[in-house]
Amino acid sequence: MGLARLAELHGVAPSYAPSPGVAVPVPQSTVVAVLAALGVDASTPQALAQALAAAESSHPLLPPTVVLWHEPEPAEPPLDELPLKDPPLLELPRPLKELPPGTRVEVAAETGERLEWTAPAARWNRLPLGVHRLRADAPDGRSASVALVVAPARAPQPPARVHGLLVQLYSLLSARSWGMGDLADLAELAAWAGRGLGAGFVQINPLHAAVPGAPADPSPYRPSSRRFPDPVHLRVENVPEYAYAGPRERARLDALRDKGGELREAVLDKGALIDRDAVWALKREALEIVCRAPLGPGRRAAYCDFLAEQGQALEDHATWCALAEVHGSEWHSWPAALRDPRSAETAQARRELMDRVDFHCRLAWLADEQLAAASRAAHEARMAVGVVHDLAVGVHPGGADAWAQRDAFAEGMSIGAPPDAFNARGQDWGLPPWRPDVLAASGYAPYRGLIRSLLRHAGALRIDHVMGLFRLWWVPQGAPPTDGAYVRYDAEAMLAVLVLEACRADAVVVGEDLGTVEPGVREALTRRGVLGTSVLWFERDWSGDGRPLAPEQWREGCVATATTHDLPSTAARLTGEHVELRHRLGLLTRPLDLERTQETADVAEWLGLLGARGLLPEGMEDEEGRIRAVYRFLLRTPARMVGVWLPDAVGDRRPQNLPGTWDQYPNWRLPVADAAGRPLTLEELAASPRLHGLLEVFRTPPQSGRGPRTAPPDARLG
Template identity: 30%
Template sequence: MTQQLLQQLVEMRGIETHFVDAWGNPATIAQESQEKLLNVLGYNTTNETEIQRQISEDIQSVWLSPLNPVQVIRSGELLVVPVRLPIELVNDTHVLVITEESGEVSEFKVIPTDGELSASAHIDDVEFHEYQLTINAELPLGYHTMELRADSDVLASVRLIVAPKACYTPEPVAEGKKVWGLSVQLYCIRSESNWGIGDFSDLRKLVGYAASVGADFIGLNPIHALYPANPNACSPYGPSSRRWLNYLYIDPSVIEGFEHDDVQAILNREDFQQQLAHVRQVEHVDYEGVTRLKLALLRAVFDVYNNKYLKKNTKQNKAFKAFVAEGGTSLDMLAVYDALQSHLQKEGKECWGWPVFPDEYKDYHNPAVEKFKKANLTDVKFYLFMQWIAAEQLEAANQAAQDAGMTIGLYRDLAVGVSEGSAEIWGNKDLYCTDASVGAPPDILGPLGQNWGLPPMDPHKLYQQGYQPIIDLFAANMASSGSLRIDHVMALLRLWWVVKGDDAKDGGYLYYPVDDLLGILALESHRNKSLVIGEDLGTVPDEIRVKLADNGVYSYRVFFFEQAEDGGFFSPSHYPIQSMSTLTTHDMPTLIGFWHCLDLELGKELGLYPTEEILQTLYADRHKNKQAILDTLHGHNSVSGDVGHDVNVTGMTQPLNYGMQVHMAGGSSALLSLQLEDWLQMDKPVNIPGTFNEYPNWRRKLTQNIESIFDNGDIQSLAGQLTQARNNASK
């Protein structure tokens, strides 16, 4: 009986028991893993009585709610509303009141029994019925409210979301235009003027350079807010908040107040200039050095700007206050968190994240936090100011892309989660399960499985919160851009949860309300005119790929993974039109690294392969793959006769490198993304999955300044060939 009850609870909470792994083999989630997942969701599984009680509580909570907390429908669909009431009320006349986002109100008199009876239950000896009521309402796209009333009493209310059938696609792309663009890790950019890390001014320049040679977009790493007081926590995929921006990308020199004598005095100090020269010259981003310099200068600029504008009734202050008001609790939470973490750091206290904060500060909603905020208003205002400036500078880069006539412009990247010590969790702990982490089961990229250290959202709590956190994430990350790439887009369907202390391979899948989430994604996509790309690599069930395509989400196709059963590589002309193709990603080696097996050498040094046999198998597979690549390139006349036919004597050369890129450009994917590192023929990767301190992830810079890259005749020729190939593919 206990086992049956556990399985009932497992099914109720959407825990998967079986799945197909990355190699196409059936796999089973261990019973122990299923129970552990229930535990981190808050369930006590120690005895049958407790399990039965919790199941009853969950069932009761549904039946005692006359309406669901949120309902998502698509444009043109009938509005069918489930209503649950005690049997003595089901024959009474009720009123459904729909208040549209615009404020327009409609009322519908309903008798529950006029609908279709769909279920019934007994709660404390009271019989409840659920009816499906069909409401004849033509509602516009948007976020509306629906209330169930009896006389003047509001029995329940539901958030009603009306979404388009599919995500937005720009008209030129919808009409068949094939475009290409460059993907870049913004922090990697070198320039003549930045402070040892790429910034939004560099991005604005890059947009101009790239557009001038035919590019239609610039793809970015996640530019989410990280940790000013913990700069070495630098992974863009482990942020503090996904709604806000990384202040390190601010260019201080273009903020009004930078030329003030007080600011210039700091800038021109000998020690400051020495440190600035150092962070510019080093091979890897020195996050501690860059943070120290930028915080000092930005605080000085803020002091000037604050005194001149933000303490007076100026248009600048009105704009700043409007930004803060629109940011609401989320922005306040981040600013308070950053100020508090900095304060604790100065006191010499452990402060990597809220789990080690003093008890009174471990939750944003604690009275002590409000007291701290009131005592440190100027510090909090400084962090609000930085978010305002960052948003303005990002928008300037976006405007430059539009002015340059780019079809898409900037495309942003939404990380799958936030790190454990983040401000995002600090302010909404009820939503996140901090005793688990998001990851992946064993696959080609991670033979041991992956644990990303990112606590997942509880899908039930997300539903109870009317999906507002996910709405905010989509909207914030579509701002100032023409496209959004969603990292690990399978998260809309299911996520691999790893319980704290367990190996990644011992995790399990939890399902999410994919149809609702895709509806919200489509709505925000149209509101923000943002094309959506879903990173659908790894262990991907066929059902999600079909569902994503039907919802207008562009697939993500990596050349090295597009292989037939015989080992040959599919021609890019066979890729789905509704996709973005690429040769490599930030989690993969560069073209030179791949060809010369530098990633396998590094993996061996770092202990990423459990056995020598696995490593040798990878070497053998790589050898076969490289020969297959040469075969397909020559078979399609994508490279000249100067490139060898035999892998045993053919190294990576510029003609082979560029030939692979032009080969991709002739493909059928609507979008083609190329890595700037491969234009520069770099050999070192930016990230090695499964490593932390073993390799300088997220730090490796480009080898050239962006000002000089586009002066290179070979690169100009490559860009011209890419544009021509894309134009030919459009015909």
Template identity: 35%
Template sequence: MEAGIEQLYTLAEAIGIARRWWDVNGTHQTVTDASLAAIATALGYPAESERDIARSLERLEAESRQPPAMIVTEAGQPTPLPASIARAELTDEHGLSTALPVENWMLPPVDEPGYYQLSLAGHELTLAVAPKSCPTVHDFASGKLWGPAVQIPALRGAASHPFGNFGELDEAVQLFAARGADVLAINPVHALFPGNGQGFSPYSPSSRLYLNTAMGAPELLGLPPLPERTGGPLIDWKGALPRRLADLRKTFAGLDDATRARIVRDNAPHGESLQRQALFDALDVHFRARGADGWQDWPAAYHDPDGPAVAKFAAENRNETDFHLFAQWLAREGMTRVQADATRAGMAIGLLADLAVGVHTGGADSWSMRDAMLQGLTIGAPPDPLGPHGQNWMLTGFSPQGLGRAGYAPWIATLRSALDRAGGLRIDHAFGLARLWLVPAGEDASAGAYLTYPFKDMIRLVALEAHRAHALIVAEDLGTMPMGFAAPVAAAKMLGMRVLWFERAADKGFIGGQDYAPVSVAMTGTHDTTTVAGWWTGRDLEWAEKLGRFPAGTTPEEEAGRREEDRGRLWATLTHNTRPRPAPDDPEPVVDAALRHIGRSASQLAIAPLEDLLAEREQPNLPGTITEHPNWRRRLDAPLAELLDKPDNATRIETLDHARKE
């Protein structure tokens, strides 16, 4: 059995499953043999017995001899060929073959970034040549730029809607452009499940290739606007999303022939992939009405996108599929209009889109790209002080092996989709380009392990697609950074995130903004952190006490005492104690100072959540909660134009704008 265990470790290492890892406290942790076997098996390399493991190792060896579908390299650099191509074989007259050593078989440098067809030793493959780095802020404009981060559903505009859509976003970009902003960061707008009022988190999409059709705004494309409907301070997604789907159906039914022809023409370049998305949405609506939650709950005959049952459904439900094609067109062309309006209004970058780390296990991407996706595994995080049992986000993502077989086509398509209608892209949990914590189905998050991804290829393809789109890239690098991550990302000139709360010195004080890395984005917070006003007043501590989220053995009084010490540290950094420290119930001066702090930072870009520009105390999302906190449900209490004109809010925006221009 000992030999079998050693073979299991060999198999795990060959696949890229890390048997050992370091936790957030610097403690060495070891993955159980059972977890290694389960993850290897889910990745397509059975490991339940010594015989299974031996066969899986044989399969890996055979795969290593196969030429890749794509080679990814960097412009101006010679490229070593993989062993599957950089080899020579001598065969005698009796048919006996002997491998000959071939050393330093290199492709000469290619200077121009792009995709090339390459023929090597009888094999046809794609050569992707990436630039040395992504575009930087200085490729868009001189000086230091700034902008807000907004949650689109939270926006209110001139018309009354139960949640904000691309119409309110279009108004927001023009309002902020007039106030000096060059970028507007948004939450993910990936496709959700149409009309499903339960699954509304923007970070659990059905597909990252297509858009959330509930965001469509017909008036942006010259169509009659959606009917006005009232909404409260919290979004009632359960009622609002089904009503929005019904309103979009009425808009579709009223289209004239010329508009329908226009939709067909505009959709044509998006080909079979768009057709498949619309078909998935039609199937999801059909079977969800019967209690299904994801394609795994559909009858088995519909699990195959190319199967006869799906083809029959498509033929018999053409109008329904056409509706979902219309809804995707409305969202896509509407977002394109918003980006055009942003740059036309003077923004150097415009929209900064957000790429979620994964997709819903029962969504369109999982259904239509099954060979490239993880199966039987979900993405999460290992145990740490904030989550003693680990986290299981119940998302799936690309399989490294599947990406290799597909020549990275799904990753490239995902990047292009995100960059097509924006001036930049934030990559959520960018550590996932190097490794992901994967949890076997049915197991606790603590039973997971890290799986290595082809990091160098992934970031080079990001740089190539950013170059082709002339787009800025922000890499969300918060948390425990994998070894070897920082240097390649810095070389690629992806902007790291420097969030006020996490920029601490060894003495626990906050570091000065002048010490932030220039190639970074300075932020007062994110959608997952407390607002400045909420932190100063202790609103986040109130939530922690209410939900029992204080560290074990800590009392509310102790946490309040630590916060008071931290207030002193923050105020000293923000003002050098040149002014009296405000009382805990007086957060506005602290918000002003925090905005000035990131404005004066060395970072090339500064982004402030809209909640901080408005000195709000509540945050959009509280990680680790689902229903305990109103995640993704908060709305502005008035139209954005009115709020931005209020003297205190206008002054805060001017403070940030002036600090950037000093």
């Protein structure tokens, strides 16, 4: 009982529920290990008793971070209400309600303004939005200095029903890219999709910096840093200094560009996989040459502004990159003194490697510039939302973020998922979790910096595994995933920071809430304006007869899609080809005939609903017609955003990622291809009759957004 009580006091669940009404206890060894990762010693009966006594006797005046929610101010108040009143405050949180009378309160706002008063008087509704410092001194001698997050009640919403494209950027090669899709391709895609297809957004995979090495992990969901983009996505020719190379440098750059073209042709014409390592080897050499060109005064000033704005975070990231070139990309194996980003030895190494540190800072700046260009292209194409960026759930344990913020990550832990009906062995994703206590004590500074960085050039942000804002499954190092435990985070504070930064950036927030979702999570996200993710094949009446949900029964606050990067394409689903693929790879857990029968029945049930709704005028045997019917159905739902998986538009059969495989399947390395498996360039996609036939489903009058759409509906990429 003592260990369970101590665990609960520190947000560690001593049991979990794999299904309703079933409680599975967490092994005591796991609870002890998780508590140790949180800085709590429960390894002996005496240590447990001391830790429990300390936790139960602790009565701080305020928690480390306090949240205030404000209703948004009316944009145009009635004349009789001028001057504008203070924004109405939502429910005052209990810690502030319970401040003893006579408590002196002082708030140092982000803006530099200071407000002071004595409880029970309250001036909370006069505080500006932001993350402030709150000091309280109570008459009983207790005091507290904590972070105060003042956030709007809800994140921004799409201006109207919008549709857009979903694509893994690396898979989208143009006639100018060097073997994989890049940021110039993203800008081209956004400009064409907005003007030519009336699309309101383009959603892409995470562009986070990868861990260097050969071979590098191709997954965009296991990055070195989530805060800074990977320079492999740069279009080298679009860097302004590229034009100023001297004759010798120009000859080498031309040769590298030609080799990049050979990589592109190998993928498009010879069936080769996307080779990220080969692409980066070429681009890195080219960028080394380009970055030797001196910056003009204006460019130098812009670069210095970027360095000042990014501050310590960028310096740490670039330092890690420079040290990794010398000592390897796994910082746990570096000399002991260099494992500490704040040590004197690390500072000395940074000075000695200053040229390399500057090079990696420059790459981050160049990527930021090209991200900004892609965002501008989307807005100039009158996209209502723009580019939707993706935030991975975690980082590589040996990467830059885990090194630079090592105190904020739980040592010896990784996140994953507990056993459930789909995976009896649980999952270990190999990603270290943030410590909730350290986040709270810092006012969520690492998290705030991450969200703000990702929203710099985003019209929306997708949060992978958004349930992680509430709790995460921690697995001790060396233990199987079944022996993990849920650790709770302050979801109110995590959401407040997210909503605050989204409102500052005027960006929509989308949560990937597929799979096992704790009761109350979707309701909390909806209350704060965070859209969910609804995939057609999963939308059934699970509490009733299990039949497909009628479109009017879908939720409004979501992005409605037919598939995702982890699921079969719609063509593969409708034809059952994904079952055959999983059978060939030995991934089926039931006999093939049973899988085929079940899949055929599921698809037939959905097609029956589509036919009954009059959404299949082409007939049941027309593959393109059936795919169009799926998207016609999505348009019948009230979903605020409808996403078209770009490979669906050309009949691609292959998933981009097949969970449960590593080297058995080319995850994250496939280009977008047609129904026959022939890779297609962006230019070919733009001219595809099949694509335009599918997007004809979405032809509607222009939707409200950042401006009227004036391009003709049949505009092509020129």
